[in-house]
Amino acid sequence: MNPKVSEENSELRFLGSLARTTGRRKFVQWAGLTLGVVALGCSDDNGTNPTPGDGEVNLGTGDTGVLNYAYALEQLEAAFYTEVLAGAYFAGAQADEKEILTDIRNHEVIHRDFLKAALGTSAIADLTVTFASVNMADRASVLGAAQTFEDLGVSAYNGAGQLLTDASNLLVAGKIVSVEARHAAAIRDLLVPKSSAVGSFAGDDTVDPTTGLEIPERTPTAVLTAAATYVTTTINASGLPTS
């Protein structure tokens, strides 16, 4: 069963709270849920320790879990741009596009390494990722995927802020998310230049024209479901806080 992302938030919050009150293992047996890469419930009822490299990682709990979640996203982004820079589109791209993509690659690698260092021994193992669905020789395919990753990253961080309890962790997330937003706008502007149309830097598809707010923040479950296309490793997010 793979619920639609758009319907997922409230439903999963409810399921999550149900899981907590009924005991995860029992709940999972009852619900029979597998949500893409997101395993709701896990073999260890405490679910506190990330498990290294056996095809599944457990993000852990509390702020550590949220930072591991961010670390997973940054791993994905860093791997994506690294592959982009080795691809045929990049090799023949215009200088300004090369500069933008190189900068973004550098930023994502720095984000990834920063979070890994911050997490220390609590950091999840390296994810196995695949970009087989992206044509690295095709500009539209590469930039379209880049836009997806950047927009997803922004909404992920926007949704993760309220899950953090330590103000210094919130600040770290804040320092990163606005740079992701800068990336998103730049990539979008390469695709739909100097425009207010859908798909442009802050088009109505990503900023609500009535409220001026970024598209609704995404829950970790929604984000990891969306990212599942590109992540082979199973990411167990069951320990993450839900509010």
Place this chain on the structure above:
Amino acid sequence: MKNDRTILEGLDPELMEQVVSRRAAVGRSSALAGALAIASMPVAFGLLAKRAFAQGGLPQGIIDVLNFALTLEYLEEEFYVTGVGTAGLIPGADLPIFEQIRKHETAHVALLQSVLGASAVAKPTFDFTAGGAFDPFNVYGEFQALSQGFEDTGVRAYKGQAAALMSDNTVLTTALRIHSVEGRHASEVRRLRGQKGWITGNQTDVPALAAIYAGEEAANGAATSAAAAEAFDEPLTMAQVLAIADPFIV
């Protein structure tokens, strides 16, 4: 009834003294205009707006932060409304960008007013020449430069206040969703000006706006490099932001 204080009063005493004395010479800002803005406010923000009137309302600490944000949004909104409305200022090819940004800033003002209700501060009187230092509505390059400065300031300002909103998840997330939009705006305007979309070190090509970029060079533990500084946007304190805004507030 709308509060006719501005955010600058009751904050940094030294700064307040400068601003208030200047304002006293020019006259109080119009409480009536604020009241009209409230009356014409869209009803789409019902859920958030109700919070202001719920039992006990929002804590004062959150009200203070939201009024601070509202003051910045007032500044941005009037800047873009004036710029977009000035015939011949913005070339047609660039106009969609600034119209889109203007639309968002107007929405941010309305949203924050709706959340704050009667606690919303009045709109200050702005002088976008900063006493004659800039000429943004006659010189497009200066309009762009100030736009970039205001957007980069907005990013740093919201970031600096996020921790103060942690007690209320709805307000925090709303602020974060504005914060990232300011980041999008900043990136676009910077690139329109031939800059990178991200801030390298504390660099600015407009020396008069250097305070906006102070401290941006932090590398956050990564080996010091252009990329490390670009990879993180740094916060500004409320006092730093108000000092940046002060020259533009009469």
